Amino acid sequence: MKTINPITSKLLIKEKVIHGFFTRNGSLDKNIKNDFNCSLNIGVDLKKNYNNLEKVAKFHNLKLKNLKTTKQTHGNNVVFINDEKQDVSNVNADALITNLPNVILGIKTADCAPVLALDNKKNIIAAIHMGWKSSFKDILGLTIKKMTKLGSLKNNISLSIGPCIGYESYEVGEEFYKKFILQNKNYSKCFNYKSNKYFFNLPRFIIFKALEIGVEKELIWTSNKDTYKDNKRFFSYRRNTKNNIPDEGRMISTISIEKS
Secondary structure, three states, rough: OOOOOOOOOOHHHHHEEEEEEEEOOOOOOOOOOOOOOOOOOOOOOHHHHHHHHHHHHHHHHOEEEEEEOEEEEOOEEEEEEEOOOOOOOOEEEEEEOOOOOOOOOEEEEOOOOOOEEEEEOOEEEEEEEEEEHHHOOHHHHHHHHHHHHOOOOOHHEEEEEOOOOOHOOOOEEEHHHHHHHOOOOHHHHHEEEEEEEEEEEEHHHHHHHHHHHHHOOHHHEEEEEEOOOOOOOOOHHHHHHOOOOOOOEEEEEEEEEEEO
C-alpha cells in the first residue's frame, strides 16, 4: 500500500487539524484488498498490524509513540492526556482528551461508533468509543464536561461520527428497547420497529444525546456508512459473529493538532 486514504469529516478540515476514519483497507476504494487491521490483539499478523499503526502515525506526520490508545471496556471512563510521553495503553477508558499539539488520539472499532470531537477555538480534541453500553452510560456527556473544564464552550464543540453499524443491521431484543425507554421515553425515537423486531439507530442516539447536552446541530456530522453491510471496507464484529467467522480486526479513527 503506497498511501492511505481515510474517510474525513467536513467539520474537521481545519488548519493544523489532522484526522481520519481509517477503513479495513486503509482506503476509500472498495477494490483495494490490503489488510489495514489496527488491532494489536486480533488478527493473524500482529507485526503487520503494528506496521499499520506506524503508517497511521506517519499520516499525522508523527511517530508511533505519539499515538495514544487505551484498553476500551465499553465503560464511561475518560482519560486526559497532559504529557506527550504519557502511556495510557493499559488504562481502562473509552474516551481520550487532550489540549496538547502533536498528540494523536485513537479509537478502535468494528461496529461501535468512533466519535471525534474538536473545539477549534481552544485547540481541544477528543476521541470517543461509543457502542451502546458506553453511550447509555453517558460517555459523551462526561467527555464534553471535561472539555468544558479545560475551557471549551459547548457551542464551539463539533462532533464527527464515523462508520458504525447502521440501524437496518442492528436488531435488538425488547429488553434492550425497554432499558433505554426506562431511562428516557424520548429514546424511542432512536428505534425502528418492523416485522415484530426492534432495530437500534446508534448514530441517531448519539446525535440525540449531543443535542440534549447542548452541541449545536450544525456542528454534528455523520459518515452514514454501515460497517455491517460493507464487508469490503469495514470490519464488523456482529457480521462475523452471525456468520460464524472469527473476529478479523479493528479499524482506527484518529485526530491530532499540529504544533504551530
